[in-house]
Amino acid sequence: DSGVTQTPKHLITATGQRVTLRCSPRSGDLSVYWYQQSLDQGLQFLIQYYNGEERAKGNILERFSAQQFPDLHSELNLSSLELGDSALYFCASSVYRASDSTDTQYFGPGTRLTVL
Amino acid sequence: QQQVKQSPQSLIVQKGGISIINCAYENTAFDYFPWYQQFPGKGPALLIAIRPDVSEKKEGRFTISFNKSAKQFSLHIMDSQPGDSATYFCAARAYSGAGSYQLTFGKGTKLSVIP
Numbered sequence: 351d352s353g354v355t356q357t358p359k360h361l362i363t364a365t366g367q368r369v370t371l372r373c374s375p376r377s378g379d380l381s382v383y384w385y386q387q388s389l390d391q392g393l394q395f396l397i398q399y400y401n402g403e404e405r406a407k408g409n410i411l412e413r414f415s416a417q418q419f420p421d422l423h424s425e426l427n428l429s430s431l432e433l434g435d436s437a438l439y440f441c442a443s444s445v446y447r448a449s450d451s452t453d454t455q456y457f458g459p460g461t462r463l464t465v466l
Numbered sequence: 467q468q469q470v471k472q473s474p475q476s477l478i479v480q481k482g483g484i485s486i487i488n489c490a491y492e493n494t495a496f497d498y499f500p501w502y503q504q505f506p507g508k509g510p511a512l513l514i515a516i517r518p519d520v521s522e523k524k525e526g527r528f529t530i531s532f533n534k535s536a537k538q539f540s541l542h543i544m545d546s547q548p549g550d551s552a553t554y555f556c557a558a559r560a561y562s563g564a565g566s567y568q569l570t571f572g573k574g575t576k577l578s579v580i581p
Contacts, residue, residue: 352509381566392573393510393555398566405566440509446567452498452517453559453567457509 353377354458356441362464368429371461375422375443381405382424383455384416387438399424431465438462469493470558472572479579485543487575489556492537496558500569501530501541504553513554514541546579553577 353376363369375382384396386409395408399418410416413431418424428435442455471490479485489499500515516523516530516539523530529542543550553574562568 352511354509383569393571395568395570398562398568400564400566405564406562406568408568442509450517452515454500454512454515455569457502457511459507459509 352456352458354441354443354456356439356458356461358461359459360462360464362466363431364466365431365433367431367465368427369431369463371426371428371439371441371463373424373426373441373443373458375424375441376445376456379443379445379456380422381444381446381453382418382422383442383444384410384424384426385440385442385457387440387460388436393440396426428463433465436463436465470556470570470572472556472575474575475573476576477578479543479546479577481546481548481579481581483546483579485546485550485577485579486540487554487556487577488538488540489558489572490536490538491558491570493558493560493570494537495560496570497561498559498567499530499532499539500557500559501528502555502557502571504555504574506552510555543577546577548579548581551577551579 355374380401396410398406446453502510503513504510527544532539556572
């Protein structure tokens with residue numbers, strides 16, 4: 351168990367709908383990352399938040415948005431859903447270790463989104 | 467170039483054999499190279515990682531070999547066991563600004579260890 355929790359585990363919805371995925375990072379971790387995992391694209395970085403602020407953006411569509419709240423949990427909002435958005439969505443949290451300049455990302459169990 | 471190329475896509479190894487997964491990169495700004503292991507239905511978990519100032523790192527049966535000049539690194543799993551059957555991802559880290567780092571992942575290798 352990584353200590354990162356994600357809800358829901360599974361989500362089935364229809365095209366055009368909007369969904370919200372939730373992530374709670376490990377205790378003490380300030381950074382939260384969102385990834386999309388599909389069979390043909392592997393793990394694609396979407397967006398990173400650090401202590402409530404957006405820090406980096408990857409291949410995130412304009413229909414997608416995220417935020418990190420004061421209690422450090424994060425939500426990923428996906429709107430106007432398309433069939434191609436069906437994928438596993440992972441959240442990860444990390445802590446930077448200055449002693450060796452490393453930061454390990456700990457992944458949650460993921461949310462499997464199916465768009466019908 | 468942020469891409470990390472991983473091969474092979476799938477690998478079948480007999481129990482007790484050596485599993486070798488290779489990755490290559492172009493971006494010389496990458497400064498940290500972790501490997502993640504993912505079992506079906508689970509999130510990826512850090513397996514082992516290496517910094518570019520080291521040519522090899524070993525943890526138990528898992529070894530990373532790193533060739534900075536060739537911009538290649540590989541994961542070796544010695545004495546492979548059926549329990550090692552999983553998908554393995556290499557990754558590379560780059561500074562993305564504002565005190566943050568970003569991981570770029572390879573597309574993964576599905577390892578099957580047969581008894």
